[in-house]
Amino acid sequence: MSSRTLIKGQSGLTHHSWISHKSQRGQLAVITGLAAMPLAMIVAITVEMAALTAERGRMQSAVDAAALAGARQASLSVASASVTNYAVSFASQQVVDLAPRMRISFTATQSVNNTVQVNGTANRDSFFGNLVPPGGFTIRVSATADALNQQPLCVLGLRDRNKQSSIWVSGSGQIQASNCLVHANGTIRSTELGRVTAGAISARVRAFGTGFSPSVNTGAMIIQNPFQGRQIIAKSECQKEQGEDEVTYAGTSNVTLPAGVHTQRVSVADQAKLTLGRGDHFFCDGLEIKDEGSLRGEDVALLFERGSLIAEDEAMLDLTGRTTGAWAGFLIAADFSNQSDMVISSPNVNKLLGAIYLSNANLNIDTAGMVAEDSRWSVVIAQNVNLSGNSRLVINSNYAGSGVPVPVGAGNNTGPQQSGARLRQ
Structure with a gap:
C-alpha cells in the first residue's frame, strides 16, 4: 500500500505543487508581456523615425527640383510672380502622396538676378497624441538654384x-x-x-x-x-x-x-x-x-x-x-x-x-x-x-x-x- 503511494507520488503532482507551477507560469507571462511593451515601443519608434527620415528626404528632393524648375523658368523671360507660383506648384506635385498624412506648405522667392529659393514645411502627428515631441514632428527644408546661360x-x-x-x-x-x-x-x-x-x-x-x-x-x-x-x-x-x-x-x-x-x-x-x-x-x-x-x-x-x-x-x-x-x-x-x-x-x-x-x-x-x-x-x-x-x-x-x-x-x-x-x- 505504501509502495503504491510512493510510486504515485513520484509519477504525478500534488495539488499544492500544481497550483504553484501555474502561478509561476502566470508570473512569467506577465514579465514577458512587460518586457515586450518597451520592445514594441522601440520597434514602433524605429519604424516611425525611418519613415520620418524618408519623408524629409522626399521633401528635400521636392524643393531641390522645384528650385531648379523655377530657375529654368526665370530664364525664359517670364514674370517673377509666375516663376514663384510655378515653383510652389511644382514642389507640391512632387509630394502629393504625402498630403494625406502630413500638413505641407511651400513658399518661393525670386531675386533680381534670377536666383530662386523654395522653402518647404511639413507637420505630422507624433507619439502619444502629439505630446512627444509637442505638436508633432516638423520638417523644414530649403533649396536655392541659380539660372544660367542667356537664351533670348x-x-x-x-x-x-x-x-x-x-x-x-x-x-x-x-x-x-x-x-x-x-x-x-x-x-x-x-x-x-x-x-x-x-x-x-x-x-x-x-x-x-x-x-x-x-x-x-x-x-x-x-x-x-x-x-x-x-x-x-x-x-x-x-x-x-x-x-x-x-x-x-x-x-x-x-x-x-x-x-x-x-x-x-x-x-x-x-x-x-x-x-x-x-x-x-x-x-x-x-x-x-x-x-x-x-x-x-x-x-x-x-x-x-x-x-x-x-x-x-x-x-x-x-x-x-x-x-x-x-x-x-x-x-x-x-x-x-x-x-x-x-x-x-x-x-x-x-x-x-x-x-x-x-x-x-x-x-x-x-x-x-x-x-x-x-x-x-x-x-x-x-x-x-x-x-x-x-x-x-x-x-x-x-x-x-x-x-x-x-x-x-x-x-x-x-x-x-x-x-x-x-x-x-
Whole structure:
C-alpha cells in the first residue's frame, strides 16, 4: 500500500505543487508581456523615425527640383510672380502622396538676378497624441538654384489650348534658332521629318515627335504676350469707303510707295518692283507679292489693320524693320482683331530683319527654301507658327550692330534672363 503511494507520488503532482507551477507560469507571462511593451515601443519608434527620415528626404528632393524648375523658368523671360507660383506648384506635385498624412506648405522667392529659393514645411502627428515631441514632428527644408546661360526669346507660339499646337513643324520643315529660345504656350509638334533646333525649347503642355534638339522642357509656364496692348492706330482711315478695291503694280514697273495709310489692297505681280519708303506703312486690306514681283524696304514697319502679307510663287522679299519711332524694332505687326494669316510660300524671302507680331493670327510657311536667313536677327510671335514642305525658318540672333533695336520683351531685350539652372550646394 505504501509502495503504491510512493510510486504515485513520484509519477504525478500534488495539488499544492500544481497550483504553484501555474502561478509561476502566470508570473512569467506577465514579465514577458512587460518586457515586450518597451520592445514594441522601440520597434514602433524605429519604424516611425525611418519613415520620418524618408519623408524629409522626399521633401528635400521636392524643393531641390522645384528650385531648379523655377530657375529654368526665370530664364525664359517670364514674370517673377509666375516663376514663384510655378515653383510652389511644382514642389507640391512632387509630394502629393504625402498630403494625406502630413500638413505641407511651400513658399518661393525670386531675386533680381534670377536666383530662386523654395522653402518647404511639413507637420505630422507624433507619439502619444502629439505630446512627444509637442505638436508633432516638423520638417523644414530649403533649396536655392541659380539660372544660367542667356537664351533670348525668339519664337513664341501664343495659342495656349491644351489640345492644339502652338508650333507645328511637318514634312521636312525646320526651325533653326541655334542661340535662342523657341517656346509654345500650348503643344509643340514635329511630324514626319520636321525638326526644331534651338538654344532651348519649351512647351507648356506637351511635345509630340522626336525632331527636337535639345529635348523639350515640357510643363513650362505660359510666356505672356510681351507686346500685349500694341494696336494699329489707323482705323479711321481704313474705315473710309474707297472707289477701288485693289491697287496692282505689274509688268516691269518700279515704284516707291511712301509711308502712310494704304486704304486699298496692294498687289505686286509679274516682275514689278515695289520699294517701301522709310516709315510706318498701314495696310487696310493686305499686301500680296506674287509671280516674280519683289518687295524691298529699309527702316519700315508693315502694320496690318486687315489682311496680311502673302509672298508666293517666286516673289522676293528684302525687308528691314523700323529703327525709330513708336514701332521701332518691328517689321510686321497685325491688329488684335486681325485674324488673317501671314503666308510665305516663296523660296526667295531672304531678309526679314525685325519682329514679326501676329497677336491673333498664324504664320504659315510652306516653301522649298530658307526664310529670313540673311537677317541679322528675327523674332516671331504669333498665335501659331506652322512650317511644312521643305521650308526652313532661320532665326539669327546677332542683335548688336543691326541698326534695328530689339523691342522690349523679346530677343535679348528681356532683362537678365538665362536658361538652364544649377542647384547651390
